[in-house]
Each structure stands twice: as structure tokens, then as C-alpha cells.
Amino acid sequence: MNVSLHHEALLRSAGVEMESITRRFGTAAALDGVSLSVRPGEFVALLGPSGSGKTTLLRILGGLDHMDSGSVTIGERDMAGVPARERGIGFVFQNYALFRHMDVFANIAFGLRVRKHGRPSSAEIAARVRQLLALVQIPELERRYPDQLSGGQRQRVALARALAIEPSLLLLDEPFGALDAQVRKDLRLWLRGLQEEMGITTILVTHDQDEAMEVADRVAVMQAGRIAQFGTPDVLLDQPADAFVAGFLGESNRLVCEVRGGIAHFADAVLPSLAVQAPDGRAQAFIRPHQLVARVAEDGAFIVRAVRPAGPGTRLVLSGAGMSFDAVPAAGEEVPRRGDACALEAMGARIFPILE
Numbered sequence: 001m002n003v004s005l006h007h008e009a010l011l012r013s014a015g016v017e018m019e020s021i022t023r024r025f026g027t028a029a030a031l032d033g034v035s036l037s038v039r040p041g042e043f044v045a046l047l048g049p050s051g052s053g054k055t056t057l058l059r060i061l062g063g064l065d066h067m068d069s070g071s072v073t074i075g076e077r078d079m080a081g082v083p084a085r086e087r088g089i090g091f092v093f094q095n096y097a098l099f100r101h102m103d104v105f106a107n108i109a110f111g112l113r114v115r116k117h118g119r120p121s122s123a124e125i126a127a128r129v130r131q132l133l134a135l136v137q138i139p140e141l142e143r144r145y146p147d148q149l150s151g152g153q154r155q156r157v158a159l160a161r162a163l164a165i166e167p168s169l170l171l172l173d174e175p176f177g178a179l180d181a182q183v184r185k186d187l188r189l190w191l192r193g194l195q196e197e198m199g200i201t202t203i204l205v206t207h208d209q210d211e212a213m214e215v216a217d218r219v220a221v222m223q224a225g226r227i228a229q230f231g232t233p234d235v236l237l238d239q240p241a242d243a244f245v246a247g248f249l250g251e252s253n254r255l256v257c258e259v260r261g262g263i264a265h266f267a268d269a270v271l272p273s274l275a276v277q278a279p280d281g282r283a284q285a286f287i288r289p290h291q292l293v294a295r296v297a298e299d300g301a302f303i304v305r306a307v308r309p310a311g312p313g314t315r316l317v318l319s320g321a322g323m324s325f326d327a328v329p330a331a332g333e334e335v336p337r338r339g340d341a342c343a344l345e346a347m348g349a350r351i352f353p354i355l356e
Contacts, residue, residue, distance in 0.1 A: 014040055015038060016073070017071075020033050021034045022070055023053075023060065030225055034070070034225070043196075045218075048228075049207060052225065060072065061074075061169075062171050063084030064084055088169070090163055090165060091162055094173060100146050103144060103145050104142050108132055108160045108161045108164050110164075113125065129160075135194070137156070138157070141153060152183045158175070163198075163200075170200050170203070171202075171203050172205065188215050189214070213236075253289070253325050255271065256283075257282075259278045259282075259283050274348075274349060276349060282354045283353050284352050292328070293347055294316050294328065294336055295336075296334050301321060302319065314328065320344075327344060
């Protein structure tokens with residue numbers, strides 16, 4: 001990539017501090033005391049179901065919405081009262097928001113041409129636009145119009161336009177949601193590579209956990225206007241803070257159990273008892289598919305409904321006891337076939353008490 005662009009981005013990259021942010025719409029709390037710290041140059045994803053507050057938080061960061069209480073600091077500058085156009089932030093949205101009557105060159109140059117202070121010369125604008133076109137790998141498209149571009153190309157134009165203003169922070173709101181699966185995957189990997197090269201602080205809003213886990217340094221899992229857990233992808237998967245995070249991330253078989261003396265006894269004896277580290281009482285068990293082992297057994301209570309390859313191994317879908325389970329074959333034993341009767345055994349689980 002262009003060395004000067006890389007150097008500029010590293011110098012501008014800003015940390016972000018959000019403290020006790022609240023936002024209400026009528027009686028509903030969209031954000032309820034959200035605090036989050038993002039390091040300079042970090043790629044953070046805001047992940048959660050619809051209505052969890054992700055986009056509201058992003059809009060407040062960008063100055064497109066106000067907070068009822070709390071504070072936002074970007075690069076050690078308090079954003080209270082600072083309008084969106086003066087925050088030095090680049091935005092990329094799902095719908096691209098490109099000007100249909102402008103060609104690619106004009107779309108990317110727009111933010112520089114309307115700048116009130118420190119507006120570059122026409123020659124400087126042209127040079128910067130062409131630098132960015134090369135950076136996002138579409139230099140040949142500068143005279144095309146948005147309607148003449150594919151979805152992936154439009155998203156690259158939107159990103160170049162966001163970068164043109166030399167932002168200290170890049171905000172991405174579901175930027176790949178309108179793309180098909182393969183283009184979406186290719187573009188997000190490309191974007192992560194570009195972000196790493198430039199070192200620009202980036203915050204992504206997504207409801208797609210694969211996307212968040214694949215591109216982000218850290219992920220903030222949001223639920224009902226709060227941060228349920230903030231950490232690296234591996235920590236979130238291996239050490240979920242609560243039952244919501246455990247159930248939201250990855251795949252799990254969920255069962256109710258009773259813990260007595262460090263032993264989880266599953267309701268209706270669906271599975272054999274399991275040694276756990278959890279307090280006594282009713283609890284919810286989250287068992288990942290790789291932790292649930294199926295063995296062919298003539299008197300087994302579960303029937304294999306589907307067998308499918310999963311990387312180097314095999315995944316099974318079984319039914320029984322009025323439930324469906326995702327499991328794996330026992331290592332070194334016969335692989336069950338569709339219709340086989342099986343016994344199931346849990347090799348481990350995450351246990352969370354059920355609060356009465």
C-alpha cells in the first residue's frame with residue numbers, strides 16, 4: 001500500500017472511551033449505562049441480536065444521535081456538543097449511501113470538496129482520490145456511476161469515500177449485509193487486511209457472529225442495551241460470562257440440570273451425570289457439539305437423523321427425549337449411520353445457575 005497513507009493513518013488513529021452511556025426512546029432503554037474502551041488502531045465489533053443497542057451506540061459515537069447521559073471521548077477529545085462533521089470520523093453503511101448522480105471519482109472526492117477549513121487544491125484532491133482507488137483495488141472504475149457497479153464494488157467506493165477525509169476513527173454499520181455470502185466473506189477479509197495495514201481504529205456493528213469473530217481484535221457482545229461481555233473471540237467462546245453469551249455464540253446443546261455436590265444430573269436422565277464445577281441448584285448446561293459423543297447402541301434412546309462431514313471429522317444430528325442434539329462420533333469407534341440407535345454422553349459443559 002502507499003506508505004504515506006499508512007503513515008498518515010497511524011498518526012491519526014484515535015482511541016475511544018465511552019462512559020456510562022444511556023439512551024431512552026420513550027420508556028424503552030436502548031442503551032443502559034454502556035461503558036467501553038477501544039485502543040488506538042484496534043478493530044472492535046459490536047455484536048448482538050436486533051434491538052440490543054449496537055447501531056444506537058454507533059450513531060452516538062458518530063454524532064448522528066444524542067445520549068441522555070454519559071460521555072464519549074475520541075482521541076482524548078470530549079465529544080460533548082461536537083457535531084458529526086467535526087468529529088473526524090468515517091462512516092460506511094449497509095446501503096452504501098453513494099450519490100447516484102456522481103461517478104466514483106466524485107463520490108470519493110465529495111468530503112474533501114465540501115470541507116470548510118483546510119480544503120485541498122483540485123490537484124491534491126485528484127491525487128488523494130487516485131491513491132484511495134488504488135488502495136481499495138478499483139482504479140479502473142473512477143468514471144463509472146454507482147448503478148454500473150456490483151455490490152462489492154460499491155462497498156469499496158463507500159470505504160474509499162470514508163477514508164478520503166483522513167478519519168481518526170472508522171465506523172462500519174452492517175456494511176456487508178446486502179451482499180451474497182461469498183462476496184461478503186471475501187470483502188470482510190480484504191477489509192481486515194486493509195485495516196491492519198493502515199492501523200486505523202475501527203468499530204464494526206454486526207449481528208453475524210462469524211463476521212465479528214473473524215475480523216475483530218475484540219468483540220463486545222450486547223444484550224438489551226448493555227455490554228454482556230467484552231473480550232477476544234477465543235475468550236468469549238471458551239469463557240462466556242453468562243448464559244446469554246454462552247448461548248448466543250457458537251453452537252450449543254442446551255439442557256436443564258440439577259447440580260448436587262459437583263455433579264450435574266440432567267432432567268429426565270437425558271444424559272449420564274457429569275462432574276462439573278458449579279454451585280448446587282438448578283442450572284442450564286451448554287454443551288458444544290464436540291463435547292457430546294454418540295456411540296452406536298442397540299438400546300440407545302437417540303436416533304441419528306443426519307450425518308454430515310465437518311472438516312476432518314463428522315457431525316451428527318440426533319433426536320430423542322423430545323429434543324434434537326448436535327454431536328460427534330466417539331473417537332476410534334464405528335461412525336453411526338442415519339437411522340442408527342445411539343447413546344449420548346457429555347464430555348464437558350458450561351454450567352450457569354438458573355436464577356429463581
